Amino acid sequence: MRKILLTLCAVLTLFTGCFTSSTGAGTVGADRKQLLLISAAVMDESAAQAYVKTLSSAKTKGTLNIDPVLTKRVQNISKRLIAQTGVFRQDALKWNWQANVINEDTLNAWCMPGGRIVVYSGLITKLSLNDAQIAAVVGHEIAHALREHSREQASHDQLKNIGIFAISQAAGLGDVGAQALNIATQYTITLPFSRSHETEADHIGTELMARAGYDPNEAVKVWEKMSKIGASGGVPEILSTHPSNESRIKDLQEIAKKLEPLYLASSKK
Known part of the structure; x- marks a missing residue:
């Protein structure tokens, strides 16, 4: 038992230096400390591979950027x-x-680590999103990449594995980076973010859109539209694990009010 406790203490000491904040606070205060065990390089490599694979598949199916007007619109925003x-x-x-x-x-x-964005046309056409509303969605996804939520979630999962590894008195912690390479790919698209991550992305994304000259109140309208679709039966994939619509809309209303001065200032430029 004493040996196990000493091993755990050593592991915890090692992890103490892994807590950091991947972003500055901004107006919304996004400077929470994060546990980032997985290297940024591993996540970036994994995301790059997944992105190329996704685009290649879409190109083969004839579904990649087939509407030049819509594509240019998304890229400009x-x-x-x-x-x-x-x-x-x-x-x-x-x-x-x-x-x-x-x-x-x-x-x-979604937006993978390193800034690799994909928007599905159905999101825009079915919800009749205007430019500001597209900015709200894309800003939210960019925020996930800025805050390295994929890397953070992979790190927490890796921590669970390391903990078991240490208690079993295995020889060393293992090559975290190599082990994470396959795991990281899942976090770029497949696995959902936590609710706290979604709220954080809402805040950062809304600040990005306000600073870019888009009315932050349009972010509220996006989730009102999402709520209506969810109420009609099918829950949109983008809402699968997000905070409840009611609490999210209320929170976004407060954030939009806080960020309105930034929007007004950017609109005058």
Whole structure:
């Protein structure tokens, strides 16, 4: 027992230096400390592989960027949002940002680590999203990448594995980076984010859109539209594990009010 406790103490000491905040606070205060055990390089490599695979599959099916007007619209909105990412982290301005549209009825969008964005056409057409509402969705997904939520979730899962590994008195912690390579791919698209991550992404994403000159109140309207679709039967994929619509709308209303001065200032530029 004493040996096990000493091993656990050593592990905890090692992890103490792994708590950091991946972003600056911004106006919304997004500077919560995060446990980031998995290296950023591993997550980026994994995301790059998954992104290429996704785009290649869509191209083969003839569904990648087939509407040039819609594609350009999404890319222009994305550029305006990306230009504001330096508020939260300066290095993001140098990421290899990409934005593509896949022609599917799926009500979803995502942004992988490193700035790899995909928006599904069904999200825009079925919800009749205007530019500001598209900005709300894309800003939210960009926020996940800025805050490295995929890396954080993978780190927490890896921590569980390491804990069991230590208690069983295995020889060492193992190669975390190599083990995470396969896991990381799942976190870029497949696995859902936690509710706290979704709320955090709402806050950061709404600030991005406000700074980019989009009315933050339009973020509220997006989730009102989502709520109506959810009430009619099918829950959109993008809502699968997000906070409840009622609490989310209330929270976004408060955030929009807080960010309105930023929007008004950006609109005058």
